[in-house]
Amino acid sequence: MNFSEIEKKWKERWKKEEVFKTDVWDFSKPKFYALDMFPYPSGVGLHAGHVEGYTATDVVARMKRMQGYNVLHPMGWDSFGLPAEQYAIKTGNHPDGFTEKNIQTFKGQLLDLGLSYDWSKELATSDPKYYKWTQWIFANLYKDGLAKLVDMPVNWCEELGTVLANDEIIDGKSERGGYPVIRKNMKQWVIDIPKYAEELIDGLETIDWPESTKEMQRNWIGKSIGALVKFKVKDTDKSFDVFTTRCDTLFGATYCVLSPEHVLVDTITTKEQKKDIEEYKKICASKSDMERTELNKEKTGVFTGAYAINPVNNKEIPIWISDYVLATYGTGAIMAVPAHDERDYEFALKFGIDIIQVLEEETGTKQENETKKNSIVAILYDEETDKYLTLNWGNKGGRLFIGGTIKENESAIDCAIREIAEETGYTEIELVKELPKINHHYYAFNKDKYFNIESTGFVFKLVGKNRQDQNLDDDEDFKVEWVEKDAIEQITDELHHKTYEYYVNDGAMVGDGIHINSEFLNGLNKNEAIDKMIAWLEEHKLGKKQVNYRLREWIFARQRYWGEPIPVVHMEDGTIKVLKDEELPLVLPELKDYSPCKNGTSPLEKATDWVNIKVDGQNAKRETSTMPGSAGSSWYFLRYIDPNNDKEIADKKLLKHWMPVDLYVGGPEHAVGHLLYSRMWNRYLYKKGIAPTEEPFQKLVHQGMVLGANGIKMGKRYPEFSINPNDIIREYGADTLRFYEMFMGPIEADKPWSTKGVEGAKRFLDRVWRLYESDKIKDVDDKSLEKIYHQTVKKVTEDFESLHFNTAISQMMIFINAVYKEEVFPKKYALEFLKLLNPIAPFMTEELWEKMGHDKTIAYETWPTYDADKIKEETYTMIVQVNGKVRGKLEVDTNTSKDKMEELSKEIPNVKNHIDGKSIVKVIVVPKKLVNIVVK
């Protein structure tokens, strides 16, 4: 088979005859919209990962066409981007030419692959005919209050005079030059995507997407339900709100923290604290986001000198500032409950702030008529031997730490010291820490009573080995033993085990439990208490229920040249005017020099004639920032449907017919960027009556990464393991490349490249080719292949539909192997098989189809159907198990009754061996499958 000649021939013919051109106005057939994430046309060209995703949609598109669908399968270019801009800066040429050249390279490669795109729908985001509508959408977002200019903190480098992205900052200094970077408030264009947070979460329920991607979007949006609580500042008329998801712990709030940027900080700070606060604020401002969020960093903060009033008990609690509270989340202020929050705990410990426990974990089972007691559990640790002191109660309770009941007028700590001395004799001990209290229910054998105790845990360390005499009660019968960690972990008693856990985990108690020290919440669990507290706060007008999102505004401006100009002008009087529809597109001006301005503003500032204009007789200045790369890609799926329309985004009737996208394939790296932005823009356009569906992409699939043969990501690091699709096409042919990539494994998985595997793919296609050149194909009615043929049609159709290309191919191999074993390959099967193989290997199947006497393309031939009756088996292999182990197999008629199955099973010699002399306990018969005989 001369694949390069065949490929050349069919590429030309498909192009000349416009075989894959879609008449979008033909509504007579059902529609299918198969879409790939369009690429940035880089100079490097296509890589192996693109091939996999693009082939997958192409296979489905080709099958759907044959199944009688009107298929829209377009391709275009996400052509605004940095490489073109850098090229322009370096050469002084307009990025347009560079972009166009890359597009041609890319397009040539896609054509080489035999992808059945309708190129009459081609679009590019950098084309003014296209970005006219990107600007139009922006203008409408602005008019509807969803695009706005806001003051927000950015990373500012004074020396470079520019805003920097997080990844351009290293250790708080600029990547280039190492100049200091500070946080500064600046005017920025943003899109108010948080307004759509709720419906973006809800919409996920209605679409067929990978669960992991949905979850990622949910996490990204980060919805949390809680309460807003108002705290008054003592001796002033000021107050501030905090957001909390744990308003049930309000009685345990022992301080408040404001973020350093909080508006109230300056007004409430006392004279004595002013200097420290100012200094701390300065340090925070000099830090980048990266540094501020660095993990395992020790907590820092400064006391403002002011006090807040806890609204539930009117207690005065200190107000601190700390950078562990983010200005951008919630209200920028928190109430701190160190007993029940890890971060607050750490902070309180460091600065010696009170820790009040308001929730107790409950262990054991609650009983009626319990006797209440207070007690202790004491852990005594010896550093020298790395052992713990335990009491071994034998079968009367197993191994325990030291425990005991608190006497009247005795403190918990005194009780612990006393119990250790009485039960073990050790007195030379030192308190290490107190652990959270636990609410425990248990039954005491020696007293025959149920107890409910509040147990306080203590950790001591041994400082001396001297012992006094033990002082035991009559019923105390145990051995005092020092044991290692392993033995401790085997303690089964719930109370002692839990106490040990608190000791090991060393922190706040964040789980559920029963409220204590909380007045009207006492006795309630977490959720009950949250509800009750919210009701209480609302009743007393001190707070209310509140939902918060992590999702932030989408920063929509870049100080770059190669992007869509933002279509607004700034009037001399400070107002903003958005361009009218007829003024669009606002086309990028040509520049002599595309490099960025020294003061950090957009290169467009240099186009003075373009920038400075008169509007309504007033001096005005155009906005010079451009839109981010994600702008043009947020709606392109709508434009493919009607790409040359200059009256609107696309004809409404066409949109209604073609949306949503039925199959969307692309890499998982866009899970929260492009895929979230697109959903938001589509929803916005839906509300405006333009987009016909709430969600743009009905079914989404991510292709995995194609790894190098060494199992490592292809790229600069191991260039010797990188695969260039061009080389594969030249050496093995496009059909082989497509076939191999579809056979590698599941589409979503990452898979290593294997040259041997490519050769195997080629071998199979050659094997098929030889079969069609042999004299085996005869126009006769031969039944030998009937069953396997129908099975193959069924399997391939279903697997293509569900994107399980690897197993579809495996079935085609099974079929061809079967054909090789037969003398005759009936012509009707030979013809139908070509159709099954066509979506994977379009070039050779077109050629063979022609060789078998057809002058029209195979692309629109009717997809094979199967006859379920022909697949039905008359017999099957019945499995016979004894005690779940296969002991025999028997070919039986499909209609064999359960009784007959059982009877036949018992006659199999090997089965007999295994059941003879044993009694049959039970026989499980699963019709059409197996018999399992359970014996004893």
Place this chain on the structure above:
RNA sequence: GCUUGCGUGGCGGAACUGGUAGACGCGCACGACUCAAAAUCGUGUGGUUUAUACCAUGUGGGUUCGAUUCCCACCGCGAGCACCA
């Protein structure tokens, strides 16, 4: 740390709602064709074992007549998020 996905032969990977683990391919071995090689066409191929049999789906438990599949704990790998109150 949190969220999520994944651990099956020498390798890529199959196995539907629990029911013959390892389909198909790669590799390897053997045979046919050939003077020979390549290509091609067959046959075999998880491990131990002479067969019977036993052991095998990351590890350890559990549910079940029966678990790669369901549940619990742990280990390892990948992805995303990361002081989100």
